[in-house]
Amino acid sequence: MTDRGKDRFTKKVYARPKSLVDVKSHFCPGCHHGIAHRILAETIDHFGLREQTVGVACVGCAVFLYDYIDVDVAEAPHGRAPAVATGVKRAQPDKFVFTYQGDGDLAAIGTSEVIHAANRGENITVLFVNNTTYGMTGGQMAPTTMLGQKTSTSPYGRDFRKDGYPIKMAELLATLEGTAYSARVATSTPAQIRKAKEAVKKAFEMQIKEMGFSIVEFLSTCPTNWGMKPLDAQKRVLGEMSEYFPLGVYKERKQADFL
Amino acid sequence: MxxxxxxxxxxxxxxxxxxxxxxxxxxxxxxxxxxxxxxxxxxxxxxxxxxxxxxxxxxxxxxxxxxxxxxxxxxxxxxxxxxxxxxxxxxxxxxxxxxxxxxxxxxxxxxxxxxxxxxxxxxxxxxxxxxxxxxxxxxxxxxxxxxxxxxxxxxxxxxxxxxxxxxxxxxxxxxxxxxxxxxxxxxxxxxxxxxxxEKPWALTGCAGRPRQHVKSxxxxxxxxxxxxxxxxxxxxxxxxxEVRYEDYHLDGAKIAVVAFGTAARVSKTAIQWARREGIAAGMLRPITLFPFPGAQLEEIAKRVDVLLVIEMNTGQMLEDVKASTTFHDKIRFLGKPCAMPTPEEIHGELRKLAGRGR
Amino acid sequence: MQEAAKKGAAAAPKGRIEIDFERCKACELCVPACPKNCIEMGRRINAGGFAAAVFARPEDCTGCAICAESCPDVCIEVWR
The missing domain is CATH 3.40.50.970 (Thiamin diphosphate (ThDP)-binding fold, Pyr/PP domains)
Structure with missing residues (x-):
């Protein structure tokens, strides 16, 4: 690496966030988990929460959260992260508590736990990464898999008559009284990444101000299991995925008025 | 105070x-x-x-x-x-x-x-x-x-x-x-x-220490x-x-009941009745089911004529009893899968084992 | 090439990036992210087996950091 650049341009305007451990990730090339991790670490740094945070990792590609985010982390059974986070938050209300979950984890096996955590207004923050497949186990059909999408367990494409429809969690959770904030973001363009960061900040603020349950759903990519190049995977997010899973803020509580 | x-x-x-x-x-x-x-x-x-x-x-x-x-x-x-x-x-x-x-x-x-x-x-x-x-x-x-x-x-x-x-x-x-x-x-x-x-492993936020994890x-x-x-x-x-058990009148006993919980509680009454009649009955009552008092059971098995296992099931602890002793011919079982055995039932069983009529 | 040289001569670069050669997984997401087309995919293969991205046209860099924000592997640092 050349040092010439550093000599001429002395102000570092972009570097790895402090809360992101300086290691190479295990994620596949182009996987957006890395972007979501970075946004999470940047937001922890922004609010100065690194030493007051307890994270809860899910089962799936995101389980190695504890290798990357420099905070205390508990590992939850598949889908149970919001329940584990509930136990942590009730025991330590002064700590910042978040879960980081994939779509198989949150939207299939963990629907009960996330719905009831939201409905209780559990003062936790959920980062939900939706890539329409079970990535770690080899690209099986998820509850979020798009109609017609071929996966290793829907080799003829998802058929609504057999498998039902892709589940829209951000909308569903926004209907619950205990939810303070629910948004869906994507990270496939620089502008989307900036918006995603704003959403995560908002979700953090909800917990800091004790407003209740907050969730940010990320439309993510899985180039490996989709059988696409990373740039084509991003185009899929911008196209059919964003059409079915519209981006936006579905609920934002303005003040802590629990009815 | x-x-x-x-x-x-x-x-x-x-x-x-x-x-x-x-x-x-x-x-x-x-x-x-x-x-x-x-x-x-x-x-x-x-x-x-x-x-x-x-x-x-x-x-x-x-x-x-x-x-x-x-x-x-x-x-x-x-x-x-x-x-x-x-x-x-x-x-x-x-x-x-x-x-x-x-x-x-x-x-x-x-x-x-x-x-x-x-x-x-x-x-x-x-x-x-x-x-x-x-x-x-x-x-x-x-x-x-x-x-x-x-x-x-x-x-x-x-x-x-x-x-x-x-x-x-x-x-x-x-x-x-x-x-x-x-x-x-x-x-x-x-x-x-x-x-x-003291729980230094607890997840309390990593202030003043490296981050730590709870995982499997x-x-x-x-x-x-x-x-x-x-x-x-x-x-x-x-x-x-951590083995814990109660030795209930085992000294000199010829019939040793092996029972836990409610079954043991009821057995105590029956054993008292039997002992009043001169039947040398006692009981090994495991308080810890894991760890199971297997070594104690084997010692008792050597001394008694009968090990009467009483459970409110069809024989589960019975398997641990069998695994703990070589005296399998001394083992008898009284099971009540969905009810409490009565003191009369257990007393009757003790009398039978002692060769007494009803 | 001549055009790029002319542009570079007209406006001096306002910033500079460094791409961590070993961390790059060659996903290419940074290439279209750069508004000035400063990044290209390289030919040298790193230890991970990836032909890492390279800072091909430093003369146009504005130090906007959009490439860094788009990189899932956080392997771009930016100076201004």
Missing amino acids: NVAARVEQRVFMKGNEAICVGAIAAGCRFYYGYPITPQNDIPEYMSAHLPTIGGTFLQAESEVATINFILGTSASGKRVMTSSSGPGISLMQEGLSYMAGSELPAVVVNISRSGPGLGGIAPSQGDYFQAVKCGGHGGYRMPVLAPHSVQEMYSLAMLAFDLADKYRNPAMILGDAIVGQMKEPFTQTPYVPTVSQ LYLKDNAIEVHNWKLHRKYLKMQEE
């Missing part, structure tokens, strides 16, 4: 409530649960009392959620308890396996009912296998305590917290509807901690094998240090 510490209070209570009093005395301030008969007195007591002493009661949406609330609070370094009954304990098996793998302490009470399936709410000891062999995946163990009186519901609740902390492992209290619903006086002995409650996933070469042997050494230590 604390009144409870000065005077050993005599109180009259249900077994299920006595567990709560013991848990609170041991410093438990967190209870999570889900309704199921016949243990509802426990969440009801905790929901009324914990908020008044700065504790937290939370009713979960399921036993699956419950055990994971427990996991989170335990990972935070707090003493925490749940209770349920057979079907609910089944739903907790996943979480119990994770907690054993992650080395997290907690107390889980099973006021069991008769099964399988929805079964019935009659008292039963059909969950012996599930408790003692551990129903979750992967191979783990936990201390299992079997109270046979309201006094023990109280004192074993306190012990369960100490054992859980000592081994960083879930501990179970296995009761049934009789010891749970029965009311009798007990002495509220003060809680005397036998272990340190070990993917690196050989790591899970190393972890499994470490856990195994803990289970061996439990077997060396």
Whole structure:
């Protein structure tokens, strides 16, 4: 690496966030988990929460959260992260508590736990990464898999008559009284990444101000299991995925008025 | 000075409530649960009392959620308890396996009912296998305590917290509807901690220290094998240090009843009747079902003519008895899968074994 | 090439990036992210087996950091 650049341009305007451990990730090339991790670490740094945070990792590609985010982390059974986070938050209300979950984890096996955590207004923050497949186990059909999408367990494409429809969690959770904030973001363009960061900040603020349950759903990519190049995977997010899973803020509580 | 510490209070209570009093005395301030008969007195007591002493009661949406609330609070370094009954304990098996793998302490009470399936709410000891062999995946163990009186519901609740902390492992209290619903006086002995409650491994935010994790996933070469042997050494230590049992008139006994919990309680009456008639009957009552008092059982088996195993199931502890002794020809079994055996039934069996007519 | 040289001569670069050669997984997400087309995929293969991205046209860099924000592997640092 050349040092010439550093000599001429002395102000570092972009570097790895402090809360992101300086290691190479295990994620596949182009996987957006890395972007979501970075946004999470940047937001922890922004609010100065690194030493007051307890994270809860899910089962799936995101389980190695504890290798990357420099905070205390508990590992939850598949889908149970919001329940584990509930136990942590009730025991330590002064700590910042978040879960980081994939779509198989949150939207299939963990629907009960996330719905009831939201409905209780559990003062936790959920980062939900939706890539329409079970990535770690080899690209099986998820509850979020798009109609017609071929996966290793829907080799003829998802058929609504057999498998039902892709589940829209951000909308569903926004209907619950205990939810303070629910948004869906994507990270496939620089502008989307900036918006995603704003959403995560908002979700953090909800917990800091004790407003209740907050969730940010990320439309993510899985180039490996989709059988696409990373740039084509991003185009899929911008196209059919964003059409079915519209981006936006579905609920934002303005003040802590629990009815 | 604390009144409870000065005077050993005599109180009259249900077994299920006595567990709560013991848990609170041991410093438990967190209870999570889900309704199921016949243990509802426990969440009801905790929901009324914990908020008044700065504790937290939370009713979960399921036993699956419950055990994971427990996991989170335990990972935070707090003493925490749940209770349920057979079907609910089944739903907790996943979480119990994770907690054993992650080395997290907690107390889980099973006021069991008769099964399988929805079964019935009659008292039963059909969950012996599930408790003692551990129903979750992967191979783990936990201390299992079997109270046979309201006094023990109280004192074993306190012990369960100490054992859980000592081994960083879930501990179970296995009761049934009789010891749970029965009311009798007990002495509220003060809680005397036998272990340190320092938990430097707890997830409390990484202020002033490196980040730490509570986890059970070990993917690196050989790591899970190393972890499994470490856990195994803990289970061996439990077997060396935690065997608890009651020797009830075993000195000179020719018939040794082997029974736990409610079955043992009823057996005591029958043994008293038999002894009045000159029948040399006694009882080995395991208080810890894991670790099982196998060595003690083998010693007794050498001396007696008959080992009468009595259980409120079709023979589960019976397998541990058989595994503990070579004197299989001395073993007899009396089983009542979905009901409490009466003192008359047991007395009749003792008379028969002693060669007396009815 | 001539055009690029002319542009570079007209306006001096306002910033500079460094791409961590070993961390790059060659996903290419940074290439279209750069508004000035400063990044290209390289030919040298790193230890991970990836032909890492390279800072091909430093003369146009404005130090906007959009490439860094788009990189899932956080292997771009930016100076201004």
